Amino acid sequence: xxxxxxxxxxxxxxxxxxxxxxYSEKFTDVFDYFRAxxxxxxxxxxxxxxxxxxxxxxxxxxxxxxxxxxLLQALEKDLRQEMRYITxxxxxxxxxxxxxxxxxxxxxxxxxxxxxxxxxxDILSQxxxxxxxxxxxxWVIQEYKLWDSELEFVERLLEEDVRNNSAWNQxxxxxxxxxxxxxxxxxxxEVQYCLCQIRKAPHNESVWNYLKGILQDRxxxxxxxxxxxxxxxxxxxxxxxxLAFLVxxxxxxxxxxxxxATLNQAQEVCALLAQVKDTIRREYWLFLGRSLESKYGPTxxxxxxxxxxxAADQQELS
Amino acid sequence: xxxxxxxxxxxxxxxxxxxxxxxxxxFFQRSLQVLPERYSSLETTRLTIVFFALSGLDVLDALxxxxxxxxxEWIYSLQVLPTEDESNMQRCGFRGSSHIGLPYxxxxxxxxxxxxxxxxxxxxxxLASLLLLGDDLSRVNKRACLTGLKAxxxxxxxxxxxxxxxxxxxxxxxxxxxxxxxLDDWSGMDIHKAIEYIRRSMSYDNGIGQGAGLESHxxxxxxxxxxxxxxxxxxxxxxxxxxxxxxxxxxxxxxxxFHGRPNKPVDTxxxxxxxxxxxxxxxxxxTNYEKNRNYILSTQDRLVGGFAKWPDSHPDPLHAYFGLxxxxxxxxxELMKVHPALNVTQRAFQHLQQLQQAxxxxxxxxx
Numbered sequence: 218x219x220x221x222x223x224x225x226x227x228x229x230x231x232x233x234x235x236x237x238x239x240y241s242e243k244f245t246d247v248f249d250y251f252r253a254x255x256x257x258x259x260x261x262x263x264x265x266x267x268x269x270x271x272x273x274x275x276x277x278x279x280x281x282x283x284x285x286x287x288l289l290q291a292l293e294k295d296l297r298q299e300m301r302y303i304t305x306x307x308x309x310x311x312x313x314x315x316x317x318x319x320x321x322x323x324x325x326x327x328x329x330x331x332x333x334x335x336x337x338x339d340i341l342s343q344x345x346x347x348x349x350x351x352x353x354x355x356w357v358i359q360e361y362k363l364w365d366s367e368l369e370f371v372e373r374l375l376e377e378d379v380r381n382n383s384a385w386n387q388x389x390x391x392x393x394x395x396x397x398x399x400x401x402x403x404x405x406x407e408v409q410y411c412l413c414q415i416r417k418a419p420h421n422e423s424v425w426n427y428l429k430g431i432l433q434d435r436x437x438x439x440x441x442x443x444x445x446x447x448x449x450x451x452x453x454x455x456x457x458x459x460l461a462f463l464v465x466x467x468x469x470x471x472x473x474x475x476x477x478a479t480l481n482q483a484q485e486v487c488a489l490l491a492q493v494k495d496t497i498r499r500e501y502w503l504f505l506g507r508s509l510e511s512k513y514g515p516t517x518x519x520x521x522x523x524x525x526x527x528a529a530d531q532q533e534l535s
Numbered sequence: 536x537x538x539x540x541x542x543x544x545x546x547x548x549x550x551x552x553x554x555x556x557x558x559x560x561x562f563f564q565r566s567l568q569v570l571p572e573r574y575s576s577l578e579t580t581r582l583t584i585v586f587f588a589l590s591g592l593d594v595l596d597a598l599x600x601x602x603x604x605x606x607x608e609w610i611y612s613l614q615v616l617p618t619e620d621e622s623n624m625q626r627c628g629f630r631g632s633s634h635i636g637l638p639y640x641x642x643x644x645x646x647x648x649x650x651x652x653x654x655x656x657x658x659x660x661x662l663a664s665l666l667l668l669g670d671d672l673s674r675v676n677k678r679a680c681l682t683g684l685k686a687x688x689x690x691x692x693x694x695x696x697x698x699x700x701x702x703x704x705x706x707x708x709x710x711x712x713x714x715x716x717x718l719d720d721w722s723g724m725d726i727h728k729a730i731e732y733i734r735r736s737m738s739y740d741n742g743i744g745q746g747a748g749l750e751s752h753x754x755x756x757x758x759x760x761x762x763x764x765x766x767x768x769x770x771x772x773x774x775x776x777x778x779x780x781x782x783x784x785x786x787x788x789x790x791x792x793f794h795g796r797p798n799k800p801v802d803t804x805x806x807x808x809x810x811x812x813x814x815x816x817x818x819x820x821x822t823n824y825e826k827n828r829n830y831i832l833s834t835q836d837r838l839v840g841g842f843a844k845w846p847d848s849h850p851d852p853l854h855a856y857f858g859l860x861x862x863x864x865x866x867x868x869e870l871m872k873v874h875p876a877l878n879v880t881q882r883a884f885q886h887l888q889q890l891q892q893a894x895x896x897x898x899x900x901x902x
Contacts, residue, residue: 226636227636228632228633228634228636229633229636229637229638229639230609230612230632230633230639231608231609231612231639231641232605232639233602233605233606233608233609234609235567235581235585235606235609236566236567236568236570236577236581236584236585236588237568237569237570238569238570238571238572238574238575238577238578238581239569239570239571239572240572240575241572244572244575248634249636252634252635252636253636255635255636255648255649255650256636256648256649258649258650274575275575275576275578276576277576277577277578277579277580278578278579278634279579279696279697279701280579280634280635280650283650283697283699283700284650314701314702317702318700318701318702346796346799348745348749348750348752351749351750352745352746352749355748355749359748380798381798382750382796382797382798382799383750383796386738386740386744386749386750386751389738389739390748393739394748421798422787422797422798423797423798426739426740426741426797427739427740429740430738430739430740430741431739461783461787497789497790497823497826498786498787498789498821498822498823499823500820500821500822500823501786501818501821501822503821504818504821
């Protein structure tokens with residue numbers, strides 16, 4: 218390309234530049250000419266080619282990407298080729314915001330999401346928790362209604378790593394936007410799935426968060442038999458998350474039926490967490506215990522089991 | 536007695552838990568000077584690096600080491616001012632750097648350029664930097680900034696970073712809230728829509744994601760809670776039960792230091808993102824201070840200063856700044872207190888309050 222007609226435009230930071238970056242001659246050249254093109258709003262092949270060079274030097278420069286998009290449209294460039302280009306760039310720099318935004322724009326212009334799920338799966342195979350990748354995936358699925366095989370994809374990822382919190386989040390995303398959790402069969406399927414995963418890997422905050430999340434608005438103590446299963450698991454697959462779930466279940470029960478007995482059970486678990494099972498959060502569990510006491514204590518229905526009524530009788534007699 | 540001191544001395548040496556204040560001052564000073572080419576990806580966000588360094592020095596009570604007036608001039612040179620015919624009002628704000636190539640100018644009117652516009656995070660950090668340098672914001676074209684800000688808000692309540700379009704998420708809601716808060720003018724955003732976006736971003740696990748359906752994250756949880764606090768809408772938007780649930784989600788992020796998502800490794804900057812959120816929710820006092828402090832200090836670079844996300848990793852201005860803020864929340868003796876919502880020192884915050892009082896006095900004396 219011929220460049221001699223263009224006057225390069227240097228950066229001007231004034232007399233006292235701050236956080237000045239020391240660029241090589243090559244770097245400075247590319248961007249000095251880029252700035253010249255930008256100023257004239259030149260729409261040409263040489264401008265388009267230069268954006269690729271600028272991107273290679275600094276893929277985080279959002280102005281270059283925007284200008285490239287202007288040129289893609291003005292010069293009616295081949296968007297399929299642009300897809301190949303952006304695929305390669307994202308593979309190299311999967312944690313850059315600009316490259317994902319650019320890909321989204323090209324997919325929208327093409328109205329073609331057909332490569333997306335496979336591409337994102339590949340990025341996730343390198344980093345299964347890449348937030349940009351998951352964000353793009355949710356956008357594609359929701360925009361183009363590509364729900365059909367997503368639950369399967371999530372299950373595959375959870376088989377690879379049952380502690381992948383992003384995958385658990387995606388599970389909730391898919392189900393809540395498709396079948397929903399209102400159908401008791403679905404809800405029970407999910408509860409069973411959780412219990413199964415808990416048995417395999419008990420020390421996993423993600424599965425407990427998911428279990429609590431799908432039940433908490435209906436009431437943790439409302440799912441029949443669940444409290445019993447959790448109390449069983451407490452013996453062999455205990456964890457701070459199980460115990461926290463227990464406390465929350467007891468609190469849920471207290472909301473509708475405030476009894477001393479239940480409150481005591483909740484307090485016992487708080488004490489266990491504070492003293493033994495989750496000591497890093499000792500002060501928090503003690504605080505929670507105090508909160509429960511002050512919220513439910515004063516109006517708790519008194520205990521009426523054999524032990525405490527014997528004690529009450531004895532007091533009366535003496 | 537002597538034996539105990541000896542043991543403690545050996546422990547200190549082995550665990551390296553002493554805070555190297557002077558190293559950090561020098562680290563930020565160097566950041567403000569010349570950076571090598573490998574930092575080129577930071578070109579468009581240089582103003583945020585300036586903010587990390589300046590606010591970091593402020594937290595260290597060491598702003599005296601820099602030339603404040605020069606700094607203020609340079610920051611004002613990044614303001615995108617209205618052109619003579621005001622045709623670019625919707626593009627006003629602050630730039631991240633001079634990368635567009637306009638000639639240096641720290642006063643108006645604005646110069647017409649087809650691609651010159653402000654960036655929401657630069658407007659936020661530009662204003663915050665001016666503030667902590669003691670500037671009175673009198674050279675900020677507030678009307679232009681707010682017009683530019685309003686143009687960035689989407690129907691769903693979230694914000695773009697630039698008028699040309701970009702990604703949109705919770706980060707930019709926080710930037711918008713800070714801008715409106717500092718300028719004491721909420722006409723720059725539709726608060727109601729922003730609040731709706733925040734509510735929709737609440738996850739099934741009670742943390743808050745970058746947007747609806749997205750995984751809950753320590754950074755976006757901070758942005759959401761801090762924004763609500765700045766808007767003065769925290770208690771009216773979230774019920775006590777919802778607040779308790781967010782408290783629980785946040786407090787579970789502590790492993791030693793803090794991580795940003797369940798089952799992810801800890802990272803120094805979350806000691807601020809999550810720590811500040813806990814502070815805003817009145818429960819930071821129930822975290823384990825010792826483990827948090829020990830983790831942050833384990834990421835300290837004893838040679839060049841600053842902090843990294845992990846031990847034995849390279850420090851950078853962001854982690855250096857948030858590592859310090861994390862320590863400040865813990866009450867580290869040599870550090871200034873940080874306002875957990877606005878993310879500047881309490882001193883800078885008080886300066887802002889005085890400025891705003893003066894603005895209000897001016898308005899009432901005119902009417």
